[in-house]
Amino acid sequence: MQKISNKDRMKIPRQQMPEQEPLARVANFLEVNLGFDAELAKTEAMRCLQCPKPKCIEGCPVQIKIPEFILLISQGDFLGAAKKIKEDNMLPAICGRVCPQEEQCEVLCVTGKKNPPVSIGRLERFVADYEREVAGLSVPEPKPRTGRKVAVVGSGPAGLSCAGDLIQMGHAVTVFEALHELGGVLVYGIPEFRLPKTIVKGEIENLSKLGVEFVTNAVIGMTDTIDELLENEYDAVFIATGAGLPYFMNIPGENLIGVYSSNEFLTRVNLMKAYRFPEFDQPIIDVKGKNVIVVGGGNTAMDAVRTSKRLGAKNAYIMYRRSETEMPARIEEVHHAKEEGIEFRILTAPVEFIGDENGWLNGAKCIKMELGEPDSSGRRRPVPMAGSEYILDIDVAIIAVGNGSNPLISQTTPDINVNKRGNIIADENTCATSKKGVYAGGDIVSGGATVILAMGAGRKAAKAIDEYLKSLDVPVNQPAGSNA
Amino acid sequence: MHKILYAEFLAQDIKRFRIQALKIAQKRKAGQFVIIRVRENGERIPLTIAGSDKKEGSVTIIVQGIGKTTKQLNKLKSGDSIMDIAGPLGKPSEIEKFGTTVVVGGGVGTAIAYPVAVALKEKGNHVISIVGAKTKDLVILEKEMKDTSDELFVTTDDGSYGFHGFVTDKLLQILNSGSKVDFVLAIGPIPMMKRIADVTKPFGIKTVVSLNPIMVDGTGMCGGCRATVDDKTVFVCVDGPEFDAHKVDFDLLTKRNRAYMREEKVAMEKFMKEML
Ligand SMILES: Cc1cc2nc3c(=O)[nH]c(=O)nc-3n(C[C@H](O)[C@H](O)[C@H](O)COP(=O)(O)OP(=O)(O)OC[C@H]3O[C@@H](n4cnc5c(N)ncnc54)[C@H](O)[C@@H]3O)c2cc1C
Ligand code: FES
Numbered sequence: 001m002q003k004i005s006n007k008d009r010m011k012i013p014r015q016q017m018p019e020q021e022p023l024a025r026v027a028n029f030l031e032v033n034l035g036f037d038a039e040l041a042k043t044e045a046m047r048c049l050q051c052p053k054p055k056c057i058e059g060c061p062v063q064i065k066i067p068e069f070i071l072l073i074s075q076g077d078f079l080g081a082a083k084k085i086k087e088d089n090m091l092p093a094i095c096g097r098v099c100p101q102e103e104q105c106e107v108l109c110v111t112g113k114k115n116p117p118v119s120i121g122r123l124e125r126f127v128a129d130y131e132r133e134v135a136g137l138s139v140p141e142p143k144p145r146t147g148r149k150v151a152v153v154g155s156g157p158a159g160l161s162c163a164g165d166l167i168q169m170g171h172a173v174t175v176f177e178a179l180h181e182l183g184g185v186l187v188y189g190i191p192e193f194r195l196p197k198t199i200v201k202g203e204i205e206n207l208s209k210l211g212v213e214f215v216t217n218a219v220i221g222m223t224d225t226i227d228e229l230l231e232n233e234y235d236a237v238f239i240a241t242g243a244g245l246p247y248f249m250n251i252p253g254e255n256l257i258g259v260y261s262s263n264e265f266l267t268r269v270n271l272m273k274a275y276r277f278p279e280f281d282q283p284i285i286d287v288k289g290k291n292v293i294v295v296g297g298g299n300t301a302m303d304a305v306r307t308s309k310r311l312g313a314k315n316a317y318i319m320y321r322r323s324e325t326e327m328p329a330r331i332e333e334v335h336h337a338k339e340e341g342i343e344f345r346i347l348t349a350p351v352e353f354i355g356d357e358n359g360w361l362n363g364a365k366c367i368k369m370e371l372g373e374p375d376s377s378g379r380r381r382p383v384p385m386a387g388s389e390y391i392l393d394i395d396v397a398i399i400a401v402g403n404g405s406n407p408l409i410s411q412t413t414p415d416i417n418v419n420k421r422g423n424i425i426a427d428e429n430t431c432a433t434s435k436k437g438v439y440a441g442g443d444i445v446s447g448g449a450t451v452i453l454a455m456g457a458g459r460k461a462a463k464a465i466d467e468y469l470k471s472l473d474v475p476v477n478q479p480a481g482s483n484a
Numbered sequence: 485m486h487k488i489l490y491a492e493f494l495a496q497d498i499k500r501f502r503i504q505a506l507k508i509a510q511k512r513k514a515g516q517f518v519i520i521r522v523r524e525n526g527e528r529i530p531l532t533i534a535g536s537d538k539k540e541g542s543v544t545i546i547v548q549g550i551g552k553t554t555k556q557l558n559k560l561k562s563g564d565s566i567m568d569i570a571g572p573l574g575k576p577s578e579i580e581k582f583g584t585t586v587v588v589g590g591g592v593g594t595a596i597a598y599p600v601a602v603a604l605k606e607k608g609n610h611v612i613s614i615v616g617a618k619t620k621d622l623v624i625l626e627k628e629m630k631d632t633s634d635e636l637f638v639t640t641d642d643g644s645y646g647f648h649g650f651v652t653d654k655l656l657q658i659l660n661s662g663s664k665v666d667f668v669l670a671i672g673p674i675p676m677m678k679r680i681a682d683v684t685k686p687f688g689i690k691t692v693v694s695l696n697p698i699m700v701d702g703t704g705m706c707g708g709c710r711a712t713v714d715d716k717t718v719f720v721c722v723d724g725p726e727f728d729a730h731k732v733d734f735d736l737l738t739k740r741n742r743a744y745m746r747e748e749k750v751a752m753e754k755f756m757k758e759m760l
Contacts, residue, residue: 178570178703179701180521180528180567219570219573219703222572223570223572224507248707248710254717255711255736257739257742260708261706261707261708263706263707264700264706267700267701267705272527272700277750277751278750278754280525280527282528283527283748283751286746358739359736359739359740359742406704406705408722
């Protein structure tokens with residue numbers, strides 16, 4: 001590798017992500033970002049200053065050894081780089097695509113002080129894709145079995161990463177999933193054009209090869225309770241059921257036909273493939289040539305509005321009650337949405353939905369807002385402006401204002417403590433709950449957060465569960481069929 | 485895949501299935517439902533559990549072929565399989581010792597009312613059942629209902645069998661005759677449940693109905709199944725499916741259930757063509 005000075009490194013411009021043109025991509029569900037090729041990746045990797053005390057690592061919720069893997073990329077050792085990432089992150093192809101790098105690692109990047117930061121996320125994605133395409137997913141050597149069994153409830157990133165670690169520690173793992181498909185929000189929430197489902201499938205197949213058992217259509221709390229899992233078969237349980245109870249706004253007209261929660265809208269499209277109706281049976285209200293508003297400013301809102309555009313909406317609006325700076329969505333998603341012709345009505349909120357005599361939505365009464373004093377979240381509170389109401393003609397409204405926690409498990413397991421919002425209370429370092437042998441992590445604990453935080457929680461829990469299992473003095477059950 | 489252990493038509497377009505699902509068979513209580521998916525590209529639909537056989541590890545469902553998915557399901561025979569079944573979902577019926585109870589089943593709703601009638605009887609209630617259908621050939625579960633009820637009335641809209649008239653007429657007759665009724669459960673088409681609610685309201689009788697909104701996940705995750713009860717929004721799949729009939733906004737439910745009429749027609753036409 002040629003020697004190159006930091007000054008010269010600083011001169012290399014941040015490499016552009018090749019992507020589908022906006023006009024082309026709004027007509028399909030294929031991935032928008034096409035990914036770096038080897039040349040782009042190596043060039044981008046050269047921009048890393050290899051700081052002796054890397055700031056970026058501090059911003060990463062799972063402390064990926066960022067400069068080390070980037071150095072390997074610049075040396076052309078892409079498989080080595082993939083291995084380096086996987087020491088800390090089980091799902092780099094997913095995180096490289098959906099992490100909010102601009103507020104985690106990249107915001108702290110020293111190069112980024114004067115110039116745009118190193119594209120850490122895109123490099124992460126590149127090596128993960130490279131590894132998958134060139135080497136196939138690698139299945140590590142199986143560890144000796146401990147004879148202990150763990151039940152993981154929920155197959156989102158928290159559940160999958162916990163299962164992946166536990167199986168490699170030698171424990172038997174069964175993942176229980178309520179839906180008929182595995183992957184949690186990664187399959188039913190985040191659309192194909194941002195995270196191709198084959199990538200999630202690949203990760204899950206990899207876990208299967210390692211020996212993780214998956215049981216779909218298992219609604220824990222109903223099909224089995226946590227107590228039954230512990231009594232019948234399992235030595236410990238990890239609850240990773242996500243934040244899956246959609247909030248509505250409690251405004252008049254919210255039950256009109258045409259008002260969806262983002263969960264329902266995205267589930268119909270992503271999980272049930274309603275965009276391919278009638279080849280797939282589950283329908284969705286036809287938005288072709290119609291007006292759609294999505295209420296909210298997070299990733300979910302961006303996914304829903306961009307999906308509606310792809311389904312043929314004439315006008316697709318984001319309606320958000322604060323200003324654009326307060327939007328929680330990843331910057332890239334906001335940018336992509338704008339490129340795709342999404343209209344932003346910021347500092348505006350619906351106060352009422354209006355419908356016809358058959359109960360179909362046909363309008364939203366909206367009010368403008370101005371920003372007042374900061375509220376408990378530290379963001380300036382939106383204050384309605386008297387007399388600024390107006391009516392917007394719309395056919396479909398999608399509510400993406402957040403999720404609460406699903407009560408099926410807490411209702412049937414009263415000895416697991418929850419806070420007043422229904423989130424399970426778990427130890428920050430070990431994910432232990434108030435119930436012996438039961439751990440919890442991801443959105444069910446934190447409320448709606450991020451993939452990487454959920455994954456990090458899954459790994460923390462795996463470590464703590466491993467220690468717990470080792471501390472058990474009850475003998476390991478004799479395996480079935482043994483003569484002992 | 486879940487095997488269909490037994491399937492038989494009870495009436496035209498109404499079929500009873502016993503489907504392999506051990507866990508659900510062991511856990512289910514009266515009033516609960518399952519979500520099923522018939523095939524790989526299939527939609528998720530809710531079906532109330534009509535019974536179970538714990539030994540065999542099967543649940544019984546009774547299906548009226550109305551839309552594409554239910555018609556497709558009714559084409560399946562013993563030995564075939566369905567793709568997915570999840571449950572038991574929803575809250576079980578609240579079974580108490582009320583005293584004298586009337587269980588009303590309209591059309592295929594009788595299948596859903598039946599397990600509740602059994603549970604009410606087991607709890608020591610006096611159970612009067614009213615089973616209604618359009619015409620004689622569509623009366624289902626008469627024998628089963630008879631075996632679990634103290635009194636059974638069958639009504640047909642066209643008078644071809646039993647009492648000539650609607651289930652509401654029969655109920656009104658019973659109430660007007662001065663019988664003291666403490667509890668009414670009504671399950672059937674929405675207009676029927678609404679009328680039952682109207683009939684019992686002046687008498688001040690506690691009346692419960694089982695709602696059948698469009699669902700997706702059935703676990704509280706999507707909110708598609710929401711209904712208005714007592715002026716508040718509920719998610720029927722987790723808060724119900726049974727609610728106080730006097731507080732349900734039936735008009736809203738009727739409208740919401742029409743959301744995909746257009747698509748249902750498209751799917752149906754495609755299905756019929758494929759069947760040719
Ligand atoms: C549309 C959308 C877009 C997003 N975009 C981003 C993004 O760009 N970047 C980012 O970092 N984060 C994003 N997020 C947030 C991120 O997806 C979540 O924080 C993360 O998936 C949480 O992981 P989890 O494992 O805790 O739960 P989930 O992914 O929610 O998985 C929970 C699983 O548990 C199952 N389950 C629930 N209850 C039960 C039960 N009783 N029994 C059995 N199984 C059960 C559920 O069906 C589900 O499959 C997005 C979220 C949404 C909804
Ligand atoms: S069916 Fe989705 S919440 Fe009830």
